[in-house]
């Protein structure tokens with residue numbers, strides 16, 4: 001999708017972000033969780049992708065000491081497979097890198113092939129498993145890490 005831009009989230013975006021959250025996850029965060037992240041969590045960084053005045057995706061992370069932890073990343077079902085998820089993840093990684101952080105991690109459902117492919121494309125490697133991590137279906141979480149954010153950002157897309 002061309003013509004979208006990525007920018008830091010604001011409180012005005014919360015309703016649209018929460019709508020996407022509810023469409024994308026079986027156990028969505030509450031609306032209030034997003035408000036708290038934006039207003040009170042100094043470790044949190046969230047970005048939205050906007051197309052023609054509409055939010056089409058978002059992603060966030062916590063920055064703790066020398067590590068970044070992706071909390072969520074989601075793209076509206078009608079806007080998928082157009083590079084927006086990858087662009088959001090690259091922005092999160094660039095923000096961490098800008099702040100001197102090289103290590104980034106996340107958990108992903110074992111069965112979530114789309115997300116796992118996205119993370120692998122940007123240099124994340126599976127390093128472990130949290131058994132029965134997701135309460136809705138007792139699915140395992142795969143723990144993924146990328147220990148060299150800068151290297152991924154330096155590589156040209158498609159390398």
Ligand SMILES: CC(C)(COP(=O)(O)OP(=O)(O)OC[C@H]1O[C@@H](n2cnc3c(N)ncnc32)[C@H](O)[C@@H]1OP(=O)(O)O)[C@@H](O)C(=O)NCCC(=O)NCCS
Pocket residue numbers: 024025072073074075076079080081082083084085086087107108109112113114115117118119121
């Ligand atoms: C995962 C998600 C964010 C990807 O967003 P997207 O904008 O559709 O992804 P992109 O178009 O940027 O694709 C980037 C890469 O991801 C992988 N990918 C994305 N969708 C895929 C799919 N349906 N099947 C296989 N691989 C897929 C591919 O490697 C792709 O690279 P390619 O285009 O060179 O093949 C999106 O599917 C989503 O919102 N899913 C629901 C929420 C979710 O599961 N979030 C992750 C929680 S850990």
